[in-house]
Amino acid sequence: MFEKIKDIVGEKNFSDNLIDKYIYASDASIYQSLPSVIVRPGTVEEIQEIIKYANKERIPVIPRGAGTGETGGAVPVDGGIVLDLKRMNKIKEIRIGDVLCKVEPGVVNNELNNELKEFGFFFPPTPGSGRVCTIGGMIANNASGMRAVKYGATRDSVLGLKVVLPQGELVSLGTETIVHSSGYQLARLMVGSEGTLGVIVEATLRLRPLPEKRAAGRAMFYRLGDVGKAVSAIITGGIIPSALEFLDNIVIKSVNEVFNLDLPKNAEAIVLFECDGNKASIDYEINKIKKVCQKFGSFRIDISDDPQEMKEIWKIRDSAFPATCRYKENLVRMPLAEDVAVPISKVSDLIVNLHKIGLKNNIIIGTYGHVGEGLVHTAFLINPELSEQWEKAKKAISEIFVLAQNLGGTTSGEHGIGLSKAPYFKKERKRALNVMRKIKNALDPNNILNPHKLMDAPDDFLTATKIRYAVRE
Amino acid sequence: METKHLEKWKKEMLVCIKCAYCFGDCPIYSQLGWESASARAKMILSYGLLTKGIEYTDSILENFFQCTTCKQCELNCPAKVKILDVIEAARKDLVDNGYCYPAHKLMREVVEKSGNIYGEEKRKKESVQKGAEYALFVGCVGTYREDESIKRTIKLLKKLGVSFTRFDEVCCGGVFPYVGLDNYQKNVQHNKEEIKKTGAKKLLTTCPMCYRTFKNNPEYSDLGVEVVHITQLLNKLNIDVKTDKVVTYHDPCDLGRHLGIYEEPREIIKKFASHFVEMDKNRENAHCCGAGGGVRGAFTRLSINMAKNRLKEALNTKADVLLTECPSCLHNFKNAKKKRQRIQIYNISEYLSILMDRGKKNEDL
Ligand SMILES: Cc1cc2nc3c(=O)[nH]c(=O)nc-3n(C[C@H](O)[C@H](O)[C@H](O)COP(=O)(O)OP(=O)(O)OC[C@H]3O[C@@H](n4cnc5c(N)ncnc54)[C@H](O)[C@@H]3O)c2cc1C
Ligand code: SF4
Ligand code: SF4
Numbered sequence: 001m002f003e004k005i006k007d008i009v010g011e012k013n014f015s016d017n018l019i020d021k022y023i024y025a026s027d028a029s030i031y032q033s034l035p036s037v038i039v040r041p042g043t044v045e046e047i048q049e050i051i052k053y054a055n056k057e058r059i060p061v062i063p064r065g066a067g068t069g070e071t072g073g074a075v076p077v078d079g080g081i082v083l084d085l086k087r088m089n090k091i092k093e094i095r096i097g098d099v100l101c102k103v104e105p106g107v108v109n110n111e112l113n114n115e116l117k118e119f120g121f122f123f124p125p126t127p128g129s130g131r132v133c134t135i136g137g138m139i140a141n142n143a144s145g146m147r148a149v150k151y152g153a154t155r156d157s158v159l160g161l162k163v164v165l166p167q168g169e170l171v172s173l174g175t176e177t178i179v180h181s182s183g184y185q186l187a188r189l190m191v192g193s194e195g196t197l198g199v200i201v202e203a204t205l206r207l208r209p210l211p212e213k214r215a216a217g218r219a220m221f222y223r224l225g226d227v228g229k230a231v232s233a234i235i236t237g238g239i240i241p242s243a244l245e246f247l248d249n250i251v252i253k254s255v256n257e258v259f260n261l262d263l264p265k266n267a268e269a270i271v272l273f274e275c276d277g278n279k280a281s282i283d284y285e286i287n288k289i290k291k292v293c294q295k296f297g298s299f300r301i302d303i304s305d306d307p308q309e310m311k312e313i314w315k316i317r318d319s320a321f322p323a324t325c326r327y328k329e330n331l332v333r334m335p336l337a338e339d340v341a342v343p344i345s346k347v348s349d350l351i352v353n354l355h356k357i358g359l360k361n362n363i364i365i366g367t368y369g370h371v372g373e374g375l376v377h378t379a380f381l382i383n384p385e386l387s388e389q390w391e392k393a394k395k396a397i398s399e400i401f402v403l404a405q406n407l408g409g410t411t412s413g414e415h416g417i418g419l420s421k422a423p424y425f426k427k428e429r430k431r432a433l434n435v436m437r438k439i440k441n442a443l444d445p446n447n448i449l450n451p452h453k454l455m456d457a458p459d460d461f462l463t464a465t466k467i468r469y470a471v472r473e
Numbered sequence: 474m475e476t477k478h479l480e481k482w483k484k485e486m487l488v489c490i491k492c493a494y495c496f497g498d499c500p501i502y503s504q505l506g507w508e509s510a511s512a513r514a515k516m517i518l519s520y521g522l523l524t525k526g527i528e529y530t531d532s533i534l535e536n537f538f539q540c541t542t543c544k545q546c547e548l549n550c551p552a553k554v555k556i557l558d559v560i561e562a563a564r565k566d567l568v569d570n571g572y573c574y575p576a577h578k579l580m581r582e583v584v585e586k587s588g589n590i591y592g593e594e595k596r597k598k599e600s601v602q603k604g605a606e607y608a609l610f611v612g613c614v615g616t617y618r619e620d621e622s623i624k625r626t627i628k629l630l631k632k633l634g635v636s637f638t639r640f641d642e643v644c645c646g647g648v649f650p651y652v653g654l655d656n657y658q659k660n661v662q663h664n665k666e667e668i669k670k671t672g673a674k675k676l677l678t679t680c681p682m683c684y685r686t687f688k689n690n691p692e693y694s695d696l697g698v699e700v701v702h703i704t705q706l707l708n709k710l711n712i713d714v715k716t717d718k719v720v721t722y723h724d725p726c727d728l729g730r731h732l733g734i735y736e737e738p739r740e741i742i743k744k745f746a747s748h749f750v751e752m753d754k755n756r757e758n759a760h761c762c763g764a765g766g767g768v769r770g771a772f773t774r775l776s777i778n779m780a781k782n783r784l785k786e787a788l789n790t791k792a793d794v795l796l797t798e799c800p801s802c803l804h805n806f807k808n809a810k811k812k813r814q815r816i817q818i819y820n821i822s823e824y825l826s827i828l829m830d831r832g833k834k835n836e837d838l
Contacts, residue, residue: 015507019532023509023517028491032526040506066493067508087506132493258553322552325488332487384487468517469487470524 001057002037005081008049013040013087024064024082025468029335030384031072031419032468035062035082042087044162044170044201051199052168054081054448061166062450063195065106065137068129070335071418073141073194077452077465083199085136091115092202099207100159100176105136105200121207124151127414128321136200141416142192146243146317149235149372150276151208153414155191162202163190166444176204189439194416195450197443211276214242215286216310217303219293220267224248224355227269228348230296231371234273235344237292239285243274244372245317248355251366251379254323255316263316264300269351271298271371272317274310320368324379331364331381336420337397340404341375341413350376353403361396363389375413384469390462398424419464422457429455474570478562479523485555486520489513495546495556498754500761500779501539501768509536512546512556519563534572537563539775541768542651543761544730564653576770577652585657588643589613596620598639600627605638607701608673610664610687612680613644614800622803622823626679626703629826633710637677640667645693647686652767661692668698675699677706679822681727681734681799682765688732702728703822704798708737712744714828720746721792722821723783723806724759725799738798741821745828750790760786762797764805780809788816796821 006014015021016037025034036059041047054061060080067074076082089106096119103112109123109130116122126145127133133143139161144153151157160174174180174187190198221227227246234244247255247270252263263270271293275285282305290301304310325333342350351367354376358365366379378400382389401411401424411417411425426433436455440447447456458464495512496502502510518536521527540560547556567573583592590613600609609630615623630637643663646656668676676698678684687693688700722742728734735756743749754760763769763779784806787795794817797803806818819827 017509017532018527018530019518019536020507020509022521022527023507023514026491026517028493038507066496068491068493084508129492132496319551321492322488322490322550325490325552329484332484333490468520468526470526 004053005037005039005050008046008053009039009041013042024084025075027067027069027072027074029070029072029075029418029420030467030469031075031465033075033077033465034079035076036079038082038084040084040087044164047083047164047199047201048168048170050081050083051164051166055167055446058446058448060451061448063136063140063199065134066108066129066132068133069137069141069418070338070415071420072464073416073418073453075419075465077419086134088201094119096121098176100204101207102202102204103135104202105134107135109133109135109138116207117210120210122210123157123205124208125154125157128318135203135205139191139200139203140193140195142414144370144373144414146245146370148370149244150240150242155188157206158187158191158203159206160204161187161190161200163198163200165198166446166449170201174204178206192416194418194453196440196453197449211242212278213282213305214274214276214310215282215303215305216272216274216313217286217289217301218313218316219271219298220264220300221269221271221298222267223297224268225348225352226296227271227371228351230271230293230298231347232344233292233296234289235372237288239288241273241285241289241372242276243272245272245369246270246371247316247320247368248366250327250364251320251324251368254327254366255319258323258326259315259319261316270316272313324366324381327364327366327381330383332384334380334382334384334393336380336393337400338377338379339369339375339413339415340378340400340409340411341373342404342407342409344374346407346409347371347374349407350404350409354378354400357396357399357403361392361399363392363396365396373413374409385471387471387473390471394462417454417457419453419457420461422455422461423459426455474522474529474566476523476566478565479519479559482519482555482559482562483523485559486516486523488552489516489554490552492551494549494551497549498545498758498760500541500543500545500763500782501775503782504775504778510539515540515560515563516554516556519559522563522566529570529572534567534574537567538574538652538767538771540766541726541761541763541779542766543726545761548730548757561650561653564651568653573653574767574771577654577767580770581649581654581657584644584646584660588660589617590644590648591617593617598641600637600639602638603672605636605671605673607635607637607675607677608668608671608698609637609639610642610645610676610678610683611639612678612683612800614804615679618804619800622800622820623679625823625826626820629822629829632826632829635706638671638673640671642667645683645686647682647690648767656692665693665696668696673698675701677701677703679703679798679800681725681732682801685727685731702734704728704734704737704741707822708741712741712825714745714825714832716746716828717748718746718793719748719750719791720794720796721750721752721787721790723752723762723787723795723797723802724756725797725802726761726765728799729759730757738821742796745825750792752786752790754786762802762805764801769805776805777809780805784809784814784816788814792816794819794824796824798822
């Protein structure tokens with residue numbers, strides 16, 4: 001059955017070896033489910049041929065970038081063909097005159113930005129995984145990062161896409177212009193579609209000029225509750241920082257220990273901020289942020305425009321994810337319910353209540369994240385080999401989603417739904433589900449493209465596939 | 474499969490956040506392109522073996538041994554996962570269960586018989602003297618595969634008036650733990666005794682791997698002499714030659730990422746070469762030459778392809794001369810070099826000796 005697929009991509013780019021299958025069975029999420037085969041196509045035509053054949057034979061096809069998704073988006077639930085798109089990694093055009101570039105889906109975010117730097121431009125979304133994640137994966141998940149507060153998420157930088165649809169047809173969506181009102185915004189439909197509607201094979205991306213200058217700062221707070229209030233006041237105070245992040249004291253403690261830093265132990269939270277532009281605008285904005293932080297009780301504020309010192313400031317934030325994994329000997333961090341977002345005025349309620357949920361369920365939840373966008377990461381620290389810990393986590397997770405929705409927020413701010421958030425997503429979007437299903441059905445009548453994801457993911461996220469830990473009672 | 478060595482490192486496998494930062498610059502992943510070649514995959518497979526999620530197959534053996542132990546992944550890893558400890562533990566467990574690469578097994582056998590990894594007849598050691606400051610340890614690759622280069626190094630040491638003696642050395646055994654095998658204790662003992670006999674206060678090594686072994690391997694912890702790499706010594710000496718050639722430098726993984734010696738070689742080169750250029754990937758980001766971790770023995774073509782890749786990076790600098798200070802890197806680069814590629818490849822000490830002779834013979838080197 002897969003001989004034909006092997007013929008299409010050639011033996012070198014085809015594998016049904018058990019070890020390869022075992023590795024491509026998971027991404028950065030908790031899930032594990034083996035594909036039947038993995039292929040590494042090199043051209044759009046190969047992808048079209050694969051999809052046509054898979055559609056005819058009703059074989060699932062799962063597009064995959066770097067496999068850094070945290071929700072199981074690239075995990076093949078029903079086996080099938082994993083399309084590893086990292087070979088298609090050419091930057092096809094950089095057209096500074098039109099402030100755009102055209103790239104293949106396997107181009108890595110930071111590699112694109114390194115190229116663009118020479119022209120004085122950048123592609124803004126800045127996800128934490130930018131060193132490795134692919135543009136295809138970013139578009140499919142509508143990824144964003146610390147600069148989204150000013151420059152928007154990936155969707156705000158996608159002008160046009162070339163997509164292979166689930167029956168093999170190659171289509172061009174969107175335009176090369178900054179604006180368009182010529183019909184359905186179909187490129188946007190593909191953004192955030194998590195590989196369920198088509199394989200993105202080329203993207204036309206909008207670029208932004210690199211700012212003349214940046215300055216960054218960090219403000220320490222004794223009380224966690226003050227952080228949300230300060231952040232809301234910054235955002236509604238008439239300026240747009242280029243980053244506005246926070247971390248709580250679980251994260252502070254972890255970062256101190258793992259990276260030998262000496263952040264104040266008595267701080268319940270630290271707010272990190274950055275402004276970009278020219279000297280005058282930066283001075284004005286930084287000063288304004290400083291005043292707001294002081295007003296809301298910050299006991300220490302450090303500011304710098306020295307590149308090395310700014311690096312040190314951001315090091316704390318960059319270290320948050322890995323450091324929390326080493327918070328306690330027998331606990332590690334699980335990517336669960338990790339990116340709820342709420343309207344900015346509700347951020348304080350969200351942060352404070354997340355901690356209450358942790359305490360109530362006797363589970364350690366570290367919080368940090370792109371608070372300027374209303375997004376908070378929740379680092380669940382559990383022993384993943386004990387089933388009782390998963391049950392506890394499951395309860396806390398459902399409370400977190402209820403909290404976020406009650407505050408008018410959303411299930412996922414940037415990582416997507418994949419396999420891990422379906423019931424809450426379906427509840428949040430219940431009035432849109434019908435339209436989503438109709439669209440999926442119309443484009444993919446045989447349901448071959450990344451099946452069982454998003455609205456079609458199983459309701460019990462713990463049994464959606466095997467979990468990749470050896471869980472015992 | 475029994476996994477008693479992996480058991481110790483379970484936390485590291487669990488701490489791995491699957492971020493894939495370790496894909497970047499991994500020489501094996503760059504060559505093979507499949508995610509399974511990466512350090513992340515090795516963490517997943519280790520956990521799979523440990524928890525019986527996956528059974529042994531020959532591909533597992535291949536997977537764990539396709540790693541040059543270059544340490545690039547550990548430097549890139551934000552979670553500071555002790556990747557190499559996990560990989561070494563997996564290799565030990567594989568070997569303990571009877572799964573071993575024939576090339577490695579053979580290497581162990583010939584070392585036992587002959588005292589060197591190539592099974593060659595012992596060569597007579599010249600430059601033996603009493604009361605020397607340094608005991609010089611050359612190592613297997615230098616002695617049996619890069620002897621011309623080593624002859625030059627020795628000539629240089631003499632010329633610079635370094636007080637050294639050679640001795641009846643046998644393989645230091647540094648490679649064995651990296652391929653899951655135990656060192657041959659008789660050799661360890663032999664080296665210790667021979668070093669003692671020289672009366673030297675310091676042990677001078679030319680090979681970074683041997684340097685690392687004598688310095689860090691617990692089996693040699695009672696050596697009782699200071700261990701010095703030749704770049705550390707040369708950097709202190711007065712070097713009185715010059716070249717106009719464009720020169721670049723390759724950091725051997727054992728010397729750089731493993732031991733943090735980045736500056737000494739550069740300082741030496743800058744004393745005699747006015748046109749020194751760095752490769753894009755240098756110091757802790759220097760790409761591996763592909764020789765280490767038992768890869769050259771078990772996967773020769775893969776190893777050479779990595780060297781070709783690094784050589785291309787050297788050629789991109791437009792350098793006339795590629796310098797390093799490691800017989801293994803040197804050997805791999807020479808094997809990878811095509812005739813039409815005009816770049817010259819030497820160890821620093823070798824090149825210095827050539828430059829000194831040029832002074833005499835007026836040759837254009
Ligand atoms: C340490 C770490 C930090 C992270 N930080 C952030 C962050 O700050 N912000 C953020 O938003 N996310 C973050 N993430 C999550 C993840 O990195 C992003 O979602 C990223 O965009 C995924 O890209 P990828 O190439 O790894 O895609 P994959 O994980 O391989 O795939 C993700 C989804 O996209 C689909 N897909 C991939 N390529 C294509 C294509 N060409 N066409 C159609 N569908 C495709 C897949 O089927 C899957 O559903 C982080 C993850 C980690 C591990
Ligand atoms: S870089 Fe470290 S944490 Fe990230 S996947 Fe590799 S081993 Fe795991
Ligand atoms: S040590 Fe080097 S070769 Fe081995 S996995 Fe790490 S980066 Fe790759």
